Amino acid sequence: MDSSTEKGDKAKIYVTKSLWNGEIDHALVLDCSDPRLASARMEFLSGYCGLGRYDSIIVPSGPTCMTVSEVTFLFDRQRVQMLHGIHQFKRAIGIAHHDCAYYKNKYPDHNEVQKCERQHTDLKKFRTDIQSMIPGVRVDLFYAAPNKEGFVAYTKIS
Numbered sequence: 001m002d003s004s005t006e007k008g009d010k011a012k013i014y015v016t017k018s019l020w021n022g023e024i025d026h027a028l029v030l031d032c033s034d035p036r037l038a039s040a041r042m043e044f045l046s047g048y049c050g051l052g053r054y055d056s057i058i059v060p061s062g063p064t065c066m067t068v069s070e071v072t073f074l075f076d077r078q079r080v081q082m083l084h085g086i087h088q089f090k091r092a093i094g095i096a097h098h099d100c101a102y103y104k105n106k107y108p109d110h111n112e113v114q115k116c117e118r119q120h121t122d123l124k125k126f127r128t129d130i131q132s133m134i135p136g137v138r139v140d141l142f143y144a145a146p147n148k149e150g151f152v153a154y155t156k157i158s
Helices: 035-047 062-066 071-087 101-106 112-133
Strands: 027-031 055-058 091-097 138-146 152-157
Touching: 027 035, 027 062, 027 071, 035 091, 035 138, 035 152, 055 071, 062 071, 062 091, 062 112, 071 112, 091 112, 101 112, 112 138, 112 152
Parallel strands: 027 055, 027 091, 091 138
Antiparallel strands: 138 152
């Protein structure tokens, strides 16, 4: 250990314990950027969905970004089409979550039940939109919320 490391300076290069792997899962994940879900998302996608090497679009509102017509969100649609052209998606996963700031701001007069219902509706619209963009793609939808013990539970949406 050199003196700069002893003083707490970070090394200029960080080497992970993960090996480079050129294989991909041919999957796209759209989820909200809320940092409260970051660790749970990785655990869920790996443990439940069996994914490790997937494309992800992590933005405020998650899959809703594909269903609205605002200019910034139209760019996300173009990005998905570009990524699909390269990675040939066979699966897409859309995740919405409890206490989402996007829905709080967009629907301030809605109560929690109404916001949740709106998120479920938007997830289903995402399914329709992504299937029209990528015919034949399997789309799985989930809603994440804390359970009684405080752990994040992902519920599949039909």
